[in-house]
Amino acid sequence: MTAFNASLLASSALCPPPALSFDDVVFSHEDKVLLGPCSFTLKSAGPSMVMGPNGAGKSLLLRLAHGLLTPTQGQVSWSGEGRPRQAMVFQQPVLLRRSAVANLIHALAVNKVPRKSRAKLAFDALDRFGLSACSHTPARVLSGGEQQRLALARAWVLSPNVLFLDEPTSALDPAAIKAVEAAVREFHQRGTRIVMTTHDLHQARRLAGDVIFLSGGKIREHTPSDTFFDKPVSREAQAFIAGELVE
Amino acid sequence: MENNAFYVALSLLLNFDAALFQIVALSLQISLLAVLVAAVLGFPLGAAVALWRFPGRGGLIVVLNALMGLPPVVAGLIVYLSLSRAGPLGEWGLLFTPGAMVIAQVLLVLPILAALSRQKVEELLGEYREQFVSLGMSRSRMVPTLLWDARFALLTILLAGFGRASAEVGAVMMVGGNIEGVTRVMTTSIVLETGKGNLPLALGLGVVLLSLIMLVNACAYWVGEMTRRRTG
Numbered sequence: 001m002t003a004f005n006a007s008l009l010a011s012s013a014l015c016p017p018p019a020l021s022f023d024d025v026v027f028s029h030e031d032k033v034l035l036g037p038c039s040f041t042l043k044s045a046g047p048s049m050v051m052g053p054n055g056a057g058k059s060l061l062l063r064l065a066h067g068l069l070t071p072t073q074g075q076v077s078w079s080g081e082g083r084p085r086q087a088m089v090f091q092q093p094v095l096l097r098r099s100a101v102a103n104l105i106h107a108l109a110v111n112k113v114p115r116k117s118r119a120k121l122a123f124d125a126l127d128r129f130g131l132s133a134c135s136h137t138p139a140r141v142l143s144g145g146e147q148q149r150l151a152l153a154r155a156w157v158l159s160p161n162v163l164f165l166d167e168p169t170s171a172l173d174p175a176a177i178k179a180v181e182a183a184v185r186e187f188h189q190r191g192t193r194i195v196m197t198t199h200d201l202h203q204a205r206r207l208a209g210d211v212i213f214l215s216g217g218k219i220r221e222h223t224p225s226d227t228f229f230d231k232p233v234s235r236e237a238q239a240f241i242a243g244e245l246v247e
Numbered sequence: 248m249e250n251n252a253f254y255v256a257l258s259l260l261l262n263f264d265a266a267l268f269q270i271v272a273l274s275l276q277i278s279l280l281a282v283l284v285a286a287v288l289g290f291p292l293g294a295a296v297a298l299w300r301f302p303g304r305g306g307l308i309v310v311l312n313a314l315m316g317l318p319p320v321v322a323g324l325i326v327y328l329s330l331s332r333a334g335p336l337g338e339w340g341l342l343f344t345p346g347a348m349v350i351a352q353v354l355l356v357l358p359i360l361a362a363l364s365r366q367k368v369e370e371l372l373g374e375y376r377e378q379f380v381s382l383g384m385s386r387s388r389m390v391p392t393l394l395w396d397a398r399f400a401l402l403t404i405l406l407a408g409f410g411r412a413s414a415e416v417g418a419v420m421m422v423g424g425n426i427e428g429v430t431r432v433m434t435t436s437i438v439l440e441t442g443k444g445n446l447p448l449a450l451g452l453g454v455v456l457l458s459l460i461m462l463v464n465a466c467a468y469w470v471g472e473m474t475r476r477r478t479g
Contacts, residue, residue: 063377094378096396110392
């Protein structure tokens with residue numbers, strides 16, 4: 001392990017992950033409100049699952065939190081100084097047209113990691129995510145599961161304080177889903193704040209520390225996972241968990 | 248038999264005709280150098296137009312696209328006027344030298360490389376944008392990444408540019424002057440020989456020129472396939 005990674009690990013283990021706050025955030029497009037107004041704070045250990053039916057605004061919420069979109073009104077803020085180190089894993093992994101290891105090295109180069117330590121960090125991450133055998137394979141000919149693991153490995157080398165995942169397993173088979181969930185736990189154990197969207201109730205049960213439930217662009221409920229699955233407070237969440245069709 | 252173009256081409260090549268080789272070498276040097284200069288300027292320009300939003304961007308794209316069809320004689324005229332004694336760049340003393348021919352061909356090739364790479368980079372950016380923003384990349388940092396990831400398309404665009412440069416005759420004729428041993432290239436020789444009525448030699452030169460272009464394209468295709476197989 002390099003000094004670079006070790007210092008990051010030490011810093012993330014010492015202090016709790018930064019808290020995320022939404023303060024009356026609204027996102028609208030062409031005068032149509034798509035999300036909000038919503039206010040909440042993520043400060044418990046997590047992992048935080050953002051749940052809700054299609055079109056509820058889960059992906060929007062993630063993109064606003066990550067800074068890919070700017071809220072029309074309200075503010076997104078983080079505890080601590082400055083903006084925490086973040087990474088995002090998308091539903092369809094966006095990989096560069098180069099080898100698996102070159103994808104990781106590119107991400108490290110962009111983040112100004114010294115040239116000498118890039119290759120070592122990249123190969124370590126590939127090894128951790130079971131991709132050693134295909135390190136020189138073009139990233140875009142990997143299987144769907146391998147591509148998503150590569151996207152996770154790319155997030156891993158960046159040692160983020162916060163990791164966003166947008167439906168990372170929706171196109172994967174059970175074995176690949178298992179690998180992704182194991183990776184999410186590993187990030188969580190390293191002290192990374194996890195914010196993940198999913199519409200899979202079983203997956204949320206397996207991973208969640210707390211749940212934000214959205215429907216119709218509004219937050220209906222933000223509760224610890226025990227409460228959410230056993231005694232959901234909102235009518236919409238009750239219906240969702242009971243398997244009814246929620247809009 | 249002596250009037251057969253292929254026979255003439257073949258005998259020119261097999262006899263290692265010194266004048267011919269000099270002409271071929273100069274043609275290649277000028278066109279390759281022009282394409283290289285145009286690529287160094289044109290690809291980053293294309294990427295920049297794809298990435299940045301600024302007033303007049305739409306107009307610039309239209310102009311670049313339109314200049315792909317810039318008539319070589321017009322490009323030649325512009326360079327001729329600029330480099331002639333009384334012109335703004337007259338002091339350089341470049342008129343009727345290979346340097347002037349390179350400048351004229353850069354003018355012809357640059358719009359092709361810039362306009363086509365702009366299109367390709369913009370397409371790729373649509374796919375990569377969210378990931379790039381997520382990685383915290385600045386626009387200027389995106390340029391080399393996008394150009395490298397578009398490398399196979401850029402190679403084809405480069406070939407289109409080389410085709411334009413090596414095939415044109417109007418511009419190099421005007422600014423080079425077709426001076427034997429100095430600025431005579433394949434296309435200007437063909438014009439000259441045709442004018443003299445030496446049709447077999449003109450055709451022979453044509454065959455040599457065509458083979459050269461084929462060869463360059465075959466090499467580029469082969470290099471492209473090899474790297475594609477290795478890196479995807």
